[in-house]
Amino acid sequence: MDLTPTLERIAERVRPHLAEGKVAGYIPALARVDPQRFGIAVVSVDGRVSTAGDARVPFSVQSISKVFTLTLALDKVGSELWTRIGREPSGSAFNSIVQLEREGGIPRNPFINAGAIAVTDVLLEGRPPQAVIDEILAFLRRRADDPAVAIDEEVARSEADTGHRNYSLAHFLASFGRLRNPVDSALSVYFHQCALAMTCVQLARAGLFLAAAGHDPLSGERVVAPERARRINALMLTCGHYDASGDVAFRIGLPGKSGVGGGILAVVPKRAAIAVWSPGLNANGNSHAGTIALEMLAAEMGWSVF
Numbered sequence: 001m002d003l004t005p006t007l008e009r010i011a012e013r014v015r016p017h018l019a020e021g022k023v024a025g026y027i028p029a030l031a032r033v034d035p036q037r038f039g040i041a042v043v044s045v046d047g048r049v050s051t052a053g054d055a056r057v058p059f060s061v062q063s064i065s066k067v068f069t070l071t072l073a074l075d076k077v078g079s080e081l082w083t084r085i086g087r088e089p090s091g092s093a094f095n096s097i098v099q100l101e102r103e104g105g106i107p108r109n110p111f112i113n114a115g116a117i118a119v120t121d122v123l124l125e126g127r128p129p130q131a132v133i134d135e136i137l138a139f140l141r142r143r144a145d146d147p148a149v150a151i152d153e154e155v156a157r158s159e160a161d162t163g164h165r166n167y168s169l170a171h172f173l174a175s176f177g178r179l180r181n182p183v184d185s186a187l188s189v190y191f192h193q194c195a196l197a198m199t200c201v202q203l204a205r206a207g208l209f210l211a212a213a214g215h216d217p218l219s220g221e222r223v224v225a226p227e228r229a230r231r232i233n234a235l236m237l238t239c240g241h242y243d244a245s246g247d248v249a250f251r252i253g254l255p256g257k258s259g260v261g262g263g264i265l266a267v268v269p270k271r272a273a274i275a276v277w278s279p280g281l282n283a284n285g286n287s288h289a290g291t292i293a294l295e296m297l298a299a300e301m302g303w304s305v306f
């Protein structure tokens, strides 16, 4: 089905909301992004791509990258990962230090910053950071079926220059003996994965395997086993939207992961992957207009996992 007219209508309806969100200011390279940008793309499991607005403009995927590094880490160590990282919503800020200390250096889930840093540590396995960064980039290019996916070095540098909280989280992990590689190596990978620049079309295409029981319906590749795809989706539903994951499950009812760059990847099992981008964030750090657009699309299509 061609969803272009539906998406164009939604893009029009969310326009008044674009000015209501606030662009992430704590990463200087992100603070300069135009808040009037809006893009949305739907890639269906039969390969149809529908778009509206700035769906082919690259943006900083930030925490959405955590879905893909989790996928890679599970591929490497399987369920042993869950001895180092939990699977519960955090109920705290994504960069909370207090909770990590109270819980002995076991991050609540792989999508909060501490959890994602622990995931990069798993991926490192004693290798230099560049090898892991190359692996992540190659994985995203393959999943997006597009060699143009790139890492924005300026954003990565900007995060490294200002990422005091992430340094703190990584040092806390190390102080509990939870990192096997140097703090600087784990953070170098982390800052670079967050600085991946992708378009809505690339991102939705990259997430399509999660809508198709772990198999890429267009290339025919098996990316993960069906039960693993189900579990990644479960984590996205329960932990993918910071401290508003419950509210998003209530309003939208689809597994999703958002990032402070204003992007959201959402999965409609058996049907499609959706990526939406609008840089202005709401109070919970999720894309304000992006969340509204997803809510409209899910309601109009009757898409929900419930």
Ligand code: GLU
Pocket (backbone or CB within 6 Å): 061, 062, 063, 064, 094, 095, 113, 159, 166, 194, 258, 259, 260, 261
């Ligand atoms: N790179 C960002 C940070 O570590 C990611 C935040 C996010 O998108 O949730 O603060």
